[in-house]
Ligand code: NDP
C-alpha cells in the first residue's frame with residue numbers, strides 16, 4: 001500500500017468548491033486558513049466573540065464568524081484551537097451545528113484517540129498534521145515549498161475521507177514535501193513521546209544539565225550558554241539538512257570521536273528503560289489522564305513549573321547574550 005503522497009496524488013476537484021471552517025487562528029490556524037485561501041478554497045475562520053484573533057484574521061483578508069456560524073456552513077471543520085479546549089468547544093459549538101456528511105478534521109489526534117471528543121457517526125473524521133510549527137507552515141508555503149504532513153482517517157462515513165484529507169493537505173502545501181499515511185493512534189503516541197522524551201523534555205533537561213555542571217565547576221555562565229544552548233542550532237541545522245552523517249562530517253574529528261565515546265554514557269540503559277516507561281504511560285492513557293485533570297484543576301502544576309523554569313540562570317544569561325545578537329529575532 002502506498003504510504004507517501006505528493007501533489008500529483010491529490011484530487012484537487014474534491015475540495016475546490018468546498019467550504020472550510022478553520023476553528024482558531026493561532027499558530028496552526030492562521031497557516032491553514034491563509035494557505036487554503038491562497039489555494040482558492042473558501043475559508044471562514046471560526047472564533048468566539050471578543051477573541052484577540054478576530055481582527056487579525058479580518059485584517060489578513062479572511063471571513064470570520066462565531067464558531068457555530070462557521071461550522072453550520074462548512075463542509076470541512078478543522079479544529080485548530082488548543083487541544084485542552086477542544087472538547088468543550090466541540091460539545092457546545094460544533095456537534096450541534098455540523099452538517100451530516102461534513103468532515104471534522106484535526107492537526108493532532110489527542111482528543112479523538114483519548115476519547116475527549118466522540119464524533120457522531122454520520123460525519124467523516126480525518127487528520128492532517130503538519131510536522132512543523134504554524135509559522136513555518138505559512139512561511140514555506142509563500143516560498144513555494146511545503147512542510148511534510150501526517151494524514152489519517154478515523155471515520156469514513158462518505159467513503160471519500162482519505163481523498164478529502166489528501167486534497168486538504170495539498171491546499172496547505174503538505175503534498176509539496178510529502179504526506180505520510182498514519183493512524184490517529186500512531187500520530188498521537190509518537191507525537192507525545194517525541195516531544196516528551198526527545199524534542200522538548202529530553203533536550204531541555206540535557207541543555208540545563210550541561211549548563212549547570214559547567215557553571216557549578218566554575219566556568220563562566222556565558223561560556224556554558226554558548227556551548228550548551230547556542231551551538232545546538234548549528235548542530236541541529238546540519239542534522240536537518242543531511243542527517244547525523246552530515247553533522248558528523250562537519251564537526252571536527254575530535255568532536256566526532258567524543259560523540260562516539262560519550263553518547264552512550266549519557267543515554268544509558270537506565271535512560272532507555274525510562275523512555276520505554278514514558279511510552280507505556282502514553283500508550284495506557286496515564287499521561288493523557290494527568291494532563292486532562294491538570295487542566296480541569298486550572299493548571300496548578302503547569303503554572304508553578306512554568307514560573308520556576310523561567311527563572312533558571314540559563315534563561316537569565318541567555319537573555320543578555322541574545323540582546324547583543326539582534327539578528328536572532330523571534331518569528
Ligand atoms: P494555538 O494555541 O496557537 O491556538 C490559539 C487559537 O485558538 C487562538 O486564535 C485563540 O483565540 C483560539 N481559541 C482559543 N479558545 C477558543 C475558543 N473557545 N473558541 C474558538 N477559538 C479559540 O493552537 P495551536 O495552533 O498551537 O494548536 C492547534 C492544533 O494544532 C492542536 O491540536 C495542536 O496539537 C496542533 N498542532 C500544533 C502545532 C503547532 O505548531 N503549534 C504543530 C502541529 C499540530 P484568542 O486569540 O482569542 O486566544
Ligand code: MG
Pocket residue numbers: 191192195
Ligand atoms: Mg505535540
Ligand code: MG
Pocket residue numbers: 255
Ligand atoms: Mg565545541
